Amino acid sequence: MGFDLRKSVRLEALSIGMRARCNDLSRDDVDAMVTRAEEAMSSDEPLFRAITDFAVQYEECRFDRERLVAIGQTLTDAIRTLVQHEPVDAGRADIYG
DSSP states (O other), X not given: OOOOHHHHHHHHHHHHHHHHHTTOOOHHHHHHHHHHXXXXXXXXXXXXXXXXXXXXXXXXXXXXXXXXXXXXXXXHHHHHHHXXXXXXXXXXXXXXX
């Protein structure tokens, strides 16, 4: 099994989101994450958009603890949504209506 740069970027973004929620983040950390995302994926991918949205908001609120927690939560929520798999039987009307 080889190294997957996309998974690495996703894990890094999850870490950044968590660190934002703990107020343990620097501009360099965010810039590095954006750079790796630019190297690993195209700009129309949902994860790339979530990362760049976070980076823009980070610049606006990096000294506002409350907003930093909120954007960190938004980033981690976006990643969780992206990695959720649809249930195998999602099309079954007798279960899901």
